Amino acid sequence: MLVIxxxxxxxxxxxxxxxxxxxxxxFAIITIVGIALGSSPNQVTVGIVANTAADPLGxxxxxxxxxxxxxxxxxxxxxxxxxxxxxxxxxxxxVIVPSGYGADLLSGQSxxxxxxxxxxxxxATTARAVISSVISNQVIAVQAGVFSSxxxxxxxxxxxxxxxxxxxxxxxxxxxxxxxxxxxxLSLGFNYTGPANLTLxxxxxxxxxxxxxxxxxxxxxxxxxxxxxxxRSTVLxxxxxxxxxxxxxxxxxxxxxxxxxxQVHWGDPWAVALLTATLCTFGAVLGMLVGFVGKSTxxxxxxxxxxxxxxxxxxxxxxxxxxxxSIMTKIGHVTPHAWAMDGYIRLINHAGGVAATLPDIGxxxxxxxxxxxxxxxxxxxxxxx
Amino acid sequence: xxxxxxxxxxVSSKGVFRAVLGKEVQHGLRDRSLLILVILVPxxxxxxxxLAFGQLDRGESVHxxxxxxxxxxxxxxxxxxxxxxxxxxxxxLISTTTYQDDAAAEAATKNGTVAATIIIPSGFTAGVAAGDxxxxxxxxxxxxxIGVPVARAILTGYTAQISTVALxxxxxxxxxxxxxxxxxxxxxxxDLRDPVTIDDVTAGQRSLSAAGYFAPSMLILALxxxxxxxxxxxxxxxxxxxxxxxxxxxxxxxxVIAAKAAVxxxxxxxxxxxxxxxxxxxxxxxxxxxxxxxxxxxAAAAMISISSLVVLIARTEEQAGSLSTVMIFVLAIVxxxxxxxSQTPQILERLALFTPNGWTTRAFADLSVGASDxxxxxxxxxxxxxxxxxxxxxxxxxxxxxxxxxxxx
Numbered sequence: 046m047l048v049i050x051x052x053x054x055x056x057x058x059x060x061x062x063x064x065x066x067x068x069x070x071x072f073a074i075i076t077i078v079g080i081a082l083g084s085s086p087n088q089v090t091v092g093i094v095a096n097t098a099a100d101p102l103g104x105x106x107x108x109x110x111x112x113x114x115x116x117x118x119x120x121x122x123x124x125x126x127x128x129x130x131x132x133x134x135x136x137x138x139x140v141i142v143p144s145g146y147g148a149d150l151l152s153g154q155s156x157x158x159x160x161x162x163x164x165x166x167x168x169a170t171t172a173r174a175v176i177s178s179v180i181s182n183q184v185i186a187v188q189a190g191v192f193s194s195x196x197x198x199x200x201x202x203x204x205x206x207x208x209x210x211x212x213x214x215x216x217x218x219x220x221x222x223x224x225x226x227x228x229x230x231l232s233l234g235f236n237y238t239g240p241a242n243l244t245l246x247x248x249x250x251x252x253x254x255x256x257x258x259x260x261x262x263x264x265x266x267x268x269x270x271x272x273x274x275x276x277r278s279t280v281l282x283x284x285x286x287x288x289x290x291x292x293x294x295x296x297x298x299x300x301x302x303x304x305x306x307x308q309v310h311w312g313d314p315w316a317v318a319l320l321t322a323t324l325c326t327f328g329a330v331l332g333m334l335v336g337f338v339g340k341s342t343x344x345x346x347x348x349x350x351x352x353x354x355x356x357x358x359x360x361x362x363x364x365x366x367x368x369x370x371s372i373m374t375k376i377g378h379v380t381p382h383a384w385a386m387d388g389y390i391r392l393i394n395h396a397g398g399v400a401a402t403l404p405d406i407g408x409x410x411x412x413x414x415x416x417x418x419x420x421x422x423x424x425x426x427x428x429x430x
Numbered sequence: 431x432x433x434x435x436x437x438x439x440x441v442s443s444k445g446v447f448r449a450v451l452g453k454e455v456q457h458g459l460r461d462r463s464l465l466i467l468v469i470l471v472p473x474x475x476x477x478x479x480x481l482a483f484g485q486l487d488r489g490e491s492v493h494x495x496x497x498x499x500x501x502x503x504x505x506x507x508x509x510x511x512x513x514x515x516x517x518x519x520x521x522x523l524i525s526t527t528t529y530q531d532d533a534a535a536e537a538a539t540k541n542g543t544v545a546a547t548i549i550i551p552s553g554f555t556a557g558v559a560a561g562d563x564x565x566x567x568x569x570x571x572x573x574x575x576i577g578v579p580v581a582r583a584i585l586t587g588y589t590a591q592i593s594t595v596a597l598x599x600x601x602x603x604x605x606x607x608x609x610x611x612x613x614x615x616x617x618x619x620x621d622l623r624d625p626v627t628i629d630d631v632t633a634g635q636r637s638l639s640a641a642g643y644f645a646p647s648m649l650i651l652a653l654x655x656x657x658x659x660x661x662x663x664x665x666x667x668x669x670x671x672x673x674x675x676x677x678x679x680x681x682x683x684x685x686v687i688a689a690k691a692a693v694x695x696x697x698x699x700x701x702x703x704x705x706x707x708x709x710x711x712x713x714x715x716x717x718x719x720x721x722x723x724x725x726x727x728x729a730a731a732a733m734i735s736i737s738s739l740v741v742l743i744a745r746t747e748e749q750a751g752s753l754s755t756v757m758i759f760v761l762a763i764v765x766x767x768x769x770x771x772s773q774t775p776q777i778l779e780r781l782a783l784f785t786p787n788g789w790t791t792r793a794f795a796d797l798s799v800g801a802s803d804x805x806x807x808x809x810x811x812x813x814x815x816x817x818x819x820x821x822x823x824x825x826x827x828x829x830x831x832x833x834x835x836x837x838x839x
Contacts, residue, residue: 115579
């Protein structure tokens with residue numbers, strides 16, 4: 046059994062490309078996705094065209110929009126660039142600040158901003174609401190001054206200046222925020238992408254490595270192992286052990302890397318170890334099943350990676366299931382990925398230890414048992430054939 | 431050499447192209463790898479992503495909770511006029527549920543029944559009039575929808591309007607030549623509206639639907655996967671030593687490559703036809719079909735070249751599978767195929783322009799929303815894809831040729 050396992054490991058370790066794809070490249074993906082998710086959580090992307098040269102009020106408006114916590118802004122040089130970005134979905138909407146914006150306001154005239162969006166975009170409405178609130182906050186003194194000018198006949202410029210001075214004496218109602226979010230609520234960034242890619246790559250690597258087992262079967266090596274004086278279970282366990290150790294090594298490196306470099310606090314170490322070992326077991330068993338069922342390496346290579354990606358999508362490894370709605374969240378929990386993610390997120394948010402993750406571990410083990418049974422049947426059929 | 435044997439060689443040379451092509455298709459159908467790549471992969475991936483991001487089409491509505499302890503007119507204005515005033519697609523964006531007490535509203539916020547809750551304290555209107563308003567409270571939970579930023583924006587605008595009215599009255603009724611304080615002035619101030627209006631301008635003829643974005647995105651992934659067929663076939667033939675036998679039959683090497691590439695190309699086109707056909711039946715509009723077809727052809731050529739190059743770097747099929755998977759994955763993330771562009775940070779948007787799939791995704795999005803000049807918007811992408819095809823295809827040819835020579839020697 047150990048000889049079979051060591052041989053499988055040797056096949057991986059002796060191939061630099063396999064080591065690279067198994068160990069190194071997941072880090073690149075974790076880094077990229079972690080930066081992507083962590084940098085602008087819950088923000089709406091908007092574009093701005095700012096024709097605000099020598100226009101302090103216009104520049105103040107642009108700065109206010111850029112500073113709005115709900116918005117992530119990109120400045121474009123021309124209206125055509127902004128239009129193209131909106132069409133392509135690079136930004137949800139865009140706003141064009143016209144030249145003369147400040148001059149019009151200070152002279153008491155109304156002015157217009159152009160809000161560029163595709164039809165029926167509810168997310169664009171959010172951006173519009175936020176931009177309106179920024180404008181409302183910034184034109185308080187201007188509005189008050191213009192009003193006073195119309196009521197008294199005094200100069201608008203003078204009244205606006207007086208209003209700016211008197212503004213500090215007006216008490217604005219404040220808004221306080223209270224959060225009642227539960228501790229297990231997801232925080233994005235590396236706390237998400239770490240466990241997500243750990244889960245994803247354990248399964249994808251296992252699926253890809255199944256082609257080695259197919260090759261072993263088709264070349265007759267497996268058949269020769271069966272006729273040797275050892276139990277069939279020894280062969281199966283050897284195949285399992287090699288894959289399990291590969292997956293566990295990959296997991297260990299990813300967990301360590303995320304903890305050291307990205308400061309991911311994985312939580313209770315025993316719970317993390319148990320959950321990860323369970324996931325590695327599932328990956329190894331899945332690899333064996335695909336390896337025993339696959340009729341050719343081409344079939345496995347065609348089938349494995351896309352299915353691994355699809356399972357990752359369903360299970361919340363590409364994006365949080367929270368954003369997909371309740372139906373997709375339920376469908377996603379058909380995969381072990383979703384249960385693993387639930388367990389890791391709960392641990393990362395310090396909500397419990399081993400006991401808290403036992404349900405997730407139990408379900409993954411149940412799925413593993415089913416696949417293990419199928420793999421055993423497939424191995425028996427292969428041996429008979 | 432006799433004329434008969436020369437003729438027989440030419441016939442067998444022509445026939446080898448068909449034979450290699452037929453063999454690849456037969457093997458692909460027999461082990462179902464071709465069916466998986468052409469049918470299962472694109473539809474599965476596109477279906478999942480379209481369902482996951484389907485809310486883009488449904489249009490999010492915002493459901494807020496309200497607890498109103500105040501009995502004055504200011505709170506009535508917030509609840510009855512301000513909140514319902516936001517519209518999306520000519521329909522109110524916000525719906526509200528009124529709760530009688532804070533605890534019930536907080537529970538509803540925590541469990542996600544409402545995105546957030548606005549609590550208006552008792553004496554709010556009176557406090558504003560007296561110049562000492564109590565604070566409004568916004569209760570938030572773990573909701574990640576647009577509800578919370580919308581609620582914040584509404585409250586910010588609302589409190590700004592209250593300040594504007596108060597300041598306008600103070601400025602108008604103070605200083606030399608001031609207007610006398612009166613109900614008329616107060617009423618006029620309360621009717622103040624923003625001097626800045628926001629005019630809507632529509633870009634494109636349609637909004638970008640989830641299917642309109644993700645069907646082409648996942649097709650691109652399928653093109654990458656099926657693009658491996660040619661090169662993987664060569665690697666497999668080399669491992670099985672059948673490549674030597676094919677080349678020793680005096681077949682020009684380029685015909686062998688062309689036959690395998692034809693299979694990959696055919697699989698790519700079949701995927702595209704199936705994908706666009708199925709999603710078109712669901713009402714998704716992808717744009718002008720001739721332009722879409724040309725874009726698919728150029729994209730297929732680029733993805734096949736790149737996938738083939740990655741495969742040929744590997745020494746075994748297992749290596750090829752691993753390396754290809756990771757390459758496809760990284761390119762797809764950077765190129766914006768898994769997450770809509772509007773939800774990726776600017777740095778990734780810029781990096782996407784170094785990927786062929788990034789350009790292709792943008793071109794498809796442009797066509798889907800109905801750009802006024804479809805050929806004009808895809809032209810830059812077509813040039814970039816051609817560049818990738820040449821840049822990756824040239825070393826593919828060189829490496830294949832080297833592999834063939836080393837097999838024969």
